[in-house]
Amino acid sequence: MPSLRYSLLLTAILAAPVQAQIYKYVDENGQVTFTDVYRRGAQKIDLPGAPAPLPSARPAAPRAVVPSPANFPRIDAGTQKRRDDIRRQVLQDEMESERRNAEEARRQLALGERLQPGERATDPSYLNRVSRLRAALQQHEQNVSAIQRELANLR
Numbered sequence: 001m002p003s004l005r006y007s008l009l010l011t012a013i014l015a016a017p018v019q020a021q022i023y024k025y026v027d028e029n030g031q032v033t034f035t036d037v038y039r040r041g042a043q044k045i046d047l048p049g050a051p052a053p054l055p056s057a058r059p060a061a062p063r064a065v066v067p068s069p070a071n072f073p074r075i076d077a078g079t080q081k082r083r084d085d086i087r088r089q090v091l092q093d094e095m096e097s098e099r100r101n102a103e104e105a106r107r108q109l110a111l112g113e114r115l116q117p118g119e120r121a122t123d124p125s126y127l128n129r130v131s132r133l134r135a136a137l138q139q140h141e142q143n144v145s146a147i148q149r150e151l152a153n154l155r
Contacts, residue, residue, distance in 0.1 A: 021036060021038070021044060022034060022035075022036060022044070022045040023035055023036070023037070023038055023039065023042035023043065023044055023045065024042060024043045024045050025039050025041065025042040025043075026041075084154065087154065088151065088154055091147055091150055091151050091154070092151070094147055095144065095147045095148070095151070098140055098143045098144045098147060099144060101140045101143075102137065102140035102141055102143075102144060105133065105136045105137040105140050106137055108133055108136070109130070109133040109134060109136075109137050112129050112130055112133045113130055113133075
């Protein structure tokens with residue numbers, strides 16, 4: 001009995017990836033034929049639940065670059081400068097906020113690294129707490145660095 005189960009399971013696994021295209025062909029006598037061999041004039045039938053065909057191995061042809069039309073809206077220098085100034089201010093505000101968050105994370109890490117009464121430095125709860133606090137500090141420092149790069153690109 002177990003070997004029958006295994007053979008049925010093996011058959012199901014091996015049959016699952018099989019896929020064929022099904023075509024409907026109507027001959028000159030009106031006879032409808034369904035086949036997996038394409039004939040001229042045959043119509044492809046999409047089966048529900050069938051896997052999608054694999055994409056072709058050929059890369060797509062590069063598209064031609066179309067220049068913008070002459071009447072395409074342009075932004076004058078004053079408007080762009082105002083937008084850049086607003087962006088710079090938003091980034092500076094974010095920078096200050098992240099610096100404050102990093103300082104708070106440093107303070108929390110310093111407090112969290114202190115051993116509680118009865119706690120050892122090898123306890124999993126201590127190691128987990130310190131690890132979370134260090135990760136939070138590292139995230140804030142990475143945010144500060146990313147904002148500094150954005151500000152440098154803006155200038």
